[in-house]
Amino acid sequence: MYIYRRTASDNGEDLARAIPGANFYCVSESGPSFGGRYWHFHVDGLVLSRLEVDQASVVTTDERVPNFKVWHVMSPRCSANGEDVGSAELVAVRPGEGGTMRSADKADVTTFGFEASRFARAPELELPFGASSPDSAGRWRLASTVPRQRFVTLSQIMLTQLDTEPRAIQSAGVRAALRNNMLEAIVAMGEAGTFRPDRATAGRHTRIMLRFEDALDAAGDQPIDMADLCRRCGASRRSLEAIVQLRTGKSPWEYQRWRRLWRARAMLRQPGAETTVTDVAFRLGFWHLSRFAANYAATFGERPSDTLTKALGTRSRPQPRSSAISG
Template sequence: MHRIKKSTKLDLAPPEAPRFFAATFRDPNQIAAISKWDMDFRQIEDGEMQADFKVRSGPLISVMKFGFSRRVHQIGASPKDHITFGIPTHSRLTDWNGTSIETPPFLSFGSGDEFDCISDSGFGGYTMTVETENAMKIGEKLGIAVSDTEFGAFLLPATPPDRSAALLNDIQTLLANPNSSEQGETHLIEEILRIALGGGADRKEPRINRKALALAAAIDRMTATPDENVPISEICGDISVSLRTLERAFNEKFGIGPKAYYTRLRLNRVRSLLAEQGKDLSISDAANRYGFWHIGQFSQDYKKCFGELPSATVD
């Protein structure tokens, strides 16, 4: 059991002024331009997307508040050489690395660890990212041994309400503070470490079963060939899974079948391409690149999925 000492101020260099960033995007992947995360956010619910971000990057910790208006399949990996934690603020995270979620948990994204989760419309929360070296120093001051391999990907399904409320208050206070606050940042990191290391018995690691493996194999196949529009029956043959099994797996996790998921994956790719290169690339060329050859049908599908025509994305 870890012995907790009284908080002690860190012997670090004078803090720099925090940097702030706030924006609302129609495509949540646009945050990648300023983020160290490896991310691939796939909108899997029809309708206009509003992705809100507010970031405070201080010398010791980076805090991000976020919210998505539509259902999203979130895939990626956390920043390397850092440890990252997350707190959903609403019961809108339904699946995290194969674990079904009922109440907002405390999440550890590890350091460079992969994540795969499903969030419903209205999902929001906070992430806190700390350099591993700083976390180790702060842990040492508290009498906690924090190794660089201590934090992998796990969740704590239940955190004491008073501790959760206190942590949320610390996060919101820091986000609202435009000034340097080494004391506030250090205190927040201390609270995170106490929660993360104090709930070892309740940790839930990512789990893998046969259905999850089949689902992952199908998605990998789709992701590898977003430009080909491969028939689902062919994908089933490639991964040796029946169509019925795959249909059930996709509907249970995403609420849509494999064909609808594949179409949305390709539409998301077109949208990202138009957002990045739309001024230099025609809409038809962008659509053709991802296997959409009937432009009229493509435009209808695009508007249904994102609530806007492709031309609006370019504008």
């Protein structure tokens, strides 16, 4: 089986739907707009992906494919699960789990993963990140940044070439060559490092954070009651506040409001014939219209009425660009 897909979008929700095997939430922390790209390449049990965001963001993923363990190579000024990622570290995510990335600026994440059952049948490969690797979340610490940078550079070159010649992946010879090159670069990182598991509390905090995101997602456009939110997350108010603050830089209530502001922007940029700013604000639980307008303007650099006016005056709106080849 092989898959190649590239998605570019100015909407975090559209980009989230491009990532297979996970629920994905992306909230921009700075700037009046969102921009991101995602590549996904899967060939014979080996997955390579790359996410790029053009501004400081909080990205949360959960419900990873259960039989895949994934490893993230993050650019500078990123943190994973509340802890900064070093320039010679990889971040491991256990099968069936996820985590939170926070970037202080534009960022990229290159990810690789192995399908456990497929590589368990190939012990002769002796893969350091394969079936025999520790079944826990944590960090792989490299003695040098060189193998990590070589892997990222190779990944960028491969994805650029597939963008230029997407039909190449239809060749079995090309797929074998790409897979071998990826394995070589991955093995070099594995042989140059050692594994350090996360603290015991990190897994519990991750599960609480994922339940928090799921609760906000289930609530849709409506704010969620504080007591109900704590019950759904399985955490006290103080614990929830501490965990969300650590992972996102915001309190649960600030983060919920931030998500709803971005939701308001999406609704105003793609309005119906009867859409009004007041209707959007009330639907999302913003009961003080002046404060809503002020917070919106401070975040996006324009009033909500300006966003709506421009959207209504635009005959054709740009759509997310996506291309995919599979077989």
